[in-house]
Amino acid sequence: MIIPLIIYSLFILSYVAFVAIILWHLKEYVLPDDKRNLITKVFLGTIAIFIIISAALFFTVPWDQIFHV
């Protein structure tokens, strides 16, 4: 369980860092009052939902059984 947890945590951390870089670019370069900003919010919402789903699935996977087979 420990090794998958470390790998998964590193993945999520680098993922969130990447998303933060993208958001910084958008904040820096998007024109004010651009209505397409809504699509960015949809992306962020979907990513947040899938991070929660993947975390929930991670803790339901029987890692010990899988690695002892």
Place this chain on the structure above:
Amino acid sequence: MFETKSGEQIILAVHRHWFVIGSKMTVIIIMLLIAVILTQISSAYIPENYTTLAAFLLSIYILIILLISFILWVDYYLDMWIITNERVISIEQRGLFNREISEFMLSRVQDVTVEIPDFFATVFKFGNIIVQTAGEKQFIAKNIPNAGHAKDIILEYAQKNKTGSNSPNLNE
């Protein structure tokens, strides 16, 4: 961030046509569907312990695909042409950390060409705008929606800049 000079007003800010991002997103959706279908089919053949693992790996795959499509969206979204009453600014995002911003004064415009390159451009009404300035560089804006309208605006304000009456008519 792009900033206007005093007395300068943005007349038109255009991104590439939605068809450009739409075609890339279609490929992304197909990749997602294939993964979901493969997971569904394989769940019938793999042991029960591994079905949650398969679902977990699918969620990771979807996260990666989402990140790729987010980067594609940002690349599309930050590419733009801004036409003001004095100049045209071309902003091209090439990946996350490579960005090219070039501009030319409308008073230097010599020739504007609109090119409709293919079948899809004809159907969805977008095209390339090629602007020849007094300098050597040629400015090309690819896949611009209503390219003819953008060309008319460039020519109109180029003419106004040359005659010295470049204030935007907000009633138009």
